[in-house]
Amino acid sequence: MYIPTLADMLVAHERIKPHVHRTPVLTSSFLNALTGAELFFKCENFQKAAAFKVRGASNAVFGLTDEQAKNGVCTHSSGNHALSLSYAAGRRGIPCHVVMPHTAPQAKKDAVTGYGGKITECEPSTTSREAVFAKVQEATGADFVHPYNDHRVIAGQATCSRELNEQVDGLDAVVAPIGGGGMISGTCLTLSNLAPQVKIFAAEPEQADDACRSFRAGHIIADDAPVTVADGLKVPLKELTWHFVSNHVTDILTASEQEIIDAMRLIWARMKIVMEPSSAVPLATILKNKDVFAGKRVGVIVTGGNVDLDKLPWMKN
Amino acid sequence: MYIPTLADMLVAHERIKPHVHRTPVLTSSFLNALTGAELFFKCENFQKAAAFKVRGASNAVFGLTDEQAKNGVCTHSSGNHALSLSYAAGRRGIPCHVVMPHTAPQAKKDAVTGYGGKITECEPSTTSREAVFAKVQEATGADFVHPYNDHRVIAGQATCSRELNEQVDGLDAVVAPIGGGGMISGTCLTLSNLAPQVKIFAAEPEQADDACRSFRAGHIIADDAPVTVADGLKVPLKELTWHFVSNHVTDILTASEQEIIDAMRLIWARMKIVMEPSSAVPLATILKNKDVFAGKRVGVIVTGGNVDLDKLPWMKN
Numbered sequence: 001m002y003i004p005t006l007a008d009m010l011v012a013h014e015r016i017k018p019h020v021h022r023t024p025v026l027t028s029s030f031l032n033a034l035t036g037a038e039l040f041f042k043c044e045n046f047q048k049a050a051a052f053k054v055r056g057a058s059n060a061v062f063g064l065t066d067e068q069a070k071n072g073v074c075t076h077s078s079g080n081h082a083l084s085l086s087y088a089a090g091r092r093g094i095p096c097h098v099v100m101p102h103t104a105p106q107a108k109k110d111a112v113t114g115y116g117g118k119i120t121e122c123e124p125s126t127t128s129r130e131a132v133f134a135k136v137q138e139a140t141g142a143d144f145v146h147p148y149n150d151h152r153v154i155a156g157q158a159t160c161s162r163e164l165n166e167q168v169d170g171l172d173a174v175v176a177p178i179g180g181g182g183m184i185s186g187t188c189l190t191l192s193n194l195a196p197q198v199k200i201f202a203a204e205p206e207q208a209d210d211a212c213r214s215f216r217a218g219h220i221i222a223d224d225a226p227v228t229v230a231d232g233l234k235v236p237l238k239e240l241t242w243h244f245v246s247n248h249v250t251d252i253l254t255a256s257e258q259e260i261i262d263a264m265r266l267i268w269a270r271m272k273i274v275m276e277p278s279s280a281v282p283l284a285t286i287l288k289n290k291d292v293f294a295g296k297r298v299g300v301i302v303t304g305g306n307v308d309l310d311k312l313p314w315m316k317n
Numbered sequence: 318m319y320i321p322t323l324a325d326m327l328v329a330h331e332r333i334k335p336h337v338h339r340t341p342v343l344t345s346s347f348l349n350a351l352t353g354a355e356l357f358f359k360c361e362n363f364q365k366a367a368a369f370k371v372r373g374a375s376n377a378v379f380g381l382t383d384e385q386a387k388n389g390v391c392t393h394s395s396g397n398h399a400l401s402l403s404y405a406a407g408r409r410g411i412p413c414h415v416v417m418p419h420t421a422p423q424a425k426k427d428a429v430t431g432y433g434g435k436i437t438e439c440e441p442s443t444t445s446r447e448a449v450f451a452k453v454q455e456a457t458g459a460d461f462v463h464p465y466n467d468h469r470v471i472a473g474q475a476t477c478s479r480e481l482n483e484q485v486d487g488l489d490a491v492v493a494p495i496g497g498g499g500m501i502s503g504t505c506l507t508l509s510n511l512a513p514q515v516k517i518f519a520a521e522p523e524q525a526d527d528a529c530r531s532f533r534a535g536h537i538i539a540d541d542a543p544v545t546v547a548d549g550l551k552v553p554l555k556e557l558t559w560h561f562v563s564n565h566v567t568d569i570l571t572a573s574e575q576e577i578i579d580a581m582r583l584i585w586a587r588m589k590i591v592m593e594p595s596s597a598v599p600l601a602t603i604l605k606n607k608d609v610f611a612g613k614r615v616g617v618i619v620t621g622g623n624v625d626l627d628k629l630p631w632m633k634n
Contacts, residue, residue: 024341026363045589046343107586265626269424272362272591272622305589309582315632 001239006193008155009162009186016058016156019091020048023160025167030270035286036294040171041267042164045275045305049087049111051080052160052183052303053147059156060145061088069094074142076100076122076133079108080232080304081147086117097140099133101125105231105308125225126236148182149238157186164299165191171198173293175282176301178202178211178252179233181241183301188248198299199250201292203281205230205260211237212252215245229257229313232278232304253292255284261313263287267302276307318556323510325472326479326503329376333473336375336408337365340477342484347587352603354610357488359481362592362622366404366428368397369477369500369620370464376473377462378405386411391459393417393439393450396425397549397621398464403434414457416450418442422548422625442542443553465499466555474503481616482508488515490610492599493618495519495528495569496550498558500618505565515616516567518609520598522547522577528554529569532562546574546630549595549621570609572601578630580604584619593624 026041044052061073072095075085082098089096096117100109101124112119122132137144145153160183161174174191176183184202191198204212208226214237222236237245245252255263264280267273279302286293286300343358361369378390389412392402399415406413413434417426418441429436439449454461462470477500478491491508495501501519508515521529525543531554539553554562562569572580581597584590596619603610603617 050589268591268626272367274585274589274591309585309629310632312626312629315627 002151003243004151004155004158004189006189008151009158009190012059012155013159013162015062016055016159019058019062019088020054021046022163023047025164026271026273028271031283036290037286038297039286039300040164040168040298041271041300041302042160043273043302044160045273045279045302049080049084049115050305051084052157052301053080053084054087055159056153056156056182057081057084057145058088060150060152061085061092061094063152064143068143071141071143072096073145074098074137074140075145075147076129077147079104080306082117083108083111083115083306085145086112086115090116095142097136097142099129099136101129105306107308108306111306126222127224147235148180148185149240151240153182154185154189154240157182158189160301161187161190162194165195168297168299170297171195171299172296173199173201174299174301175201175203175286177230177233177278177281177303178204179278180235181211181237181245183303184249185241185244187301188244192248200248202245202249202252203285204252204254205233205281206254206256208234209254211245212254214242215249215252230260230278230281232276233281253285253289255281255288259284259288265314273302274307275302275305277313279303319468320560321468321472321475321506323506325468326475326507329472330476330479332379333372333375333476336379336405337371338363339480340364342481343588343590345588348600352610353607353612354603355614356603356617357481357485357615358588358617358619359477360590360619361477362590362596362619366397366401366432367622368401369474369618370397370401371404372476373470373473373499374398374401374462375405377467377469378402378409378411380469381460385460388458388460389413390462391415391454391457392462392464393446394464396421397623399434400425400428400432400623402462403429403432407433412459414453414459416446416453418446422623424625425623428623443539444541464552465497465502466557468557470499471502471506471557474499475506477618478504478507479511482512485614485616487614488512488616489613490516490518491616491618492518492520492603494547494550494595494598494620495521496595497552498528498554498562500620501566502558502561504618505561509565517565519562519566519569520602521569521571522550522598523571523573525551526571528562529571531559532566532569547577547595547598549593550598570602570606572598572605576601576605582631590619591622591624592619593621594630596620
């Protein structure tokens, strides 16, 4: 298992610069007053493909030699990695094969197709996903870019907190959502090297709290097909992300479905930005654990903005 | 009738700086490709009180002497001016009396109350509004800050395009929504002095197109209680805004209700920002008049972000 390094992050950042945005950091005096903390929202919902995952995907795609790239890339993903890899492959002009659950939001499926990705659907479970994917990979010979258990992907995601650390002075903590752990691992990679005093918190839905239980148990616990509105956070940790989580994360905090939805609506209403449920989990956990963050300067990773505008979770249908 | 000058705008900008944001300008490669123009969105939805109107309201409130301010301020407004004036009065610590139609979005009523404004409701017509307002003004002795037919307010709104002109080089045109004409008048005031080569277009709902008909006729035509999803744009021109519109506007373009809703949804989906229907009218008219804007660098004023998140216009209820 190759553990990506600070040098890998720096190379990744140079490599992906032509293909990604340096996203802005927004603040809200209302949310600062409400939480008692100073919150700095790193807005990856404004990123290309509306997701931080375009960083890791671009690093993987543009790091391939021409020979490696000729059969394209392939992956399985609950959504944002799929469309990010499709975007990056499209920029390079190579095929992208994606296995995704048929239950994924229509907006994400449309975006994958819009960027030129080819979708093969599976059931919404890790087991089905991996079985269908094996067939696709064998048929195409494409390079497999795992959504998070891939050192190239983690080095790419790590560029996000490098920017945040440059954009905000004197951070005390960073809170990011955790699903498979790619963003958190990248955050650990960068901050443990460049700003080791910054505490790193992962935020997770109670209903998909396998990372939290893994953290407490000291080994990976994987659930099959948890149900949560935060559809980007259903996947389990793998060995590479477990390395970073177990070595560098201060704590993993959880929030209920209603707390996540309330936090999401609060951000939309007060900050006037569109972001997906997964991105609201950090604020939900900060509101629940005010004593942990009071008086602190806290970076919050807004991971993506791909949400079905016809099915907002606070609308009663 | 006093016509505000460039000096008034410059004084206003110094006066209001502690109370308002210098809002960011966002771009979208997708919308540029779709329109064939280079669009620069001046995001007043991220403004304090989520509306450009806080500029004019703050200029009026903070320009009062202590003697003038002692009875507070009062106004009638379809929404954003009401909450902006409440915000500014709250910052100064003086009362704010607001007459608003009972049909105004609940989100706007809540925001007015949240900032400390006192609401008196009227019917959704200009006639009723003015009658109820006269009583409130007489009872309180408060200083009347008209939502747009007030030189202090126009000088304040004019600070928005000063920033836009500093933030974007080589603008060819600016498109802003038109209701009573306060934002357009401020835009005319600033650009006719600082960048007279920039063409100014007003964008209006077809179903509330009194400004467009006034422009064609050469005199003010006022409708009573037009119906449109763009609830900020229902009010008629008055003599002061007519001065700017008739002297400096290149053209007034209109869009249908469906075109406005489609443009709004497109901005939410692609730019990941929350803005109100009125703010989508410029993009709707640009999409309808691509030949006018093709190849041009076009500023687009996103006037506000106060929308009822439970009643989005594209949701079928």
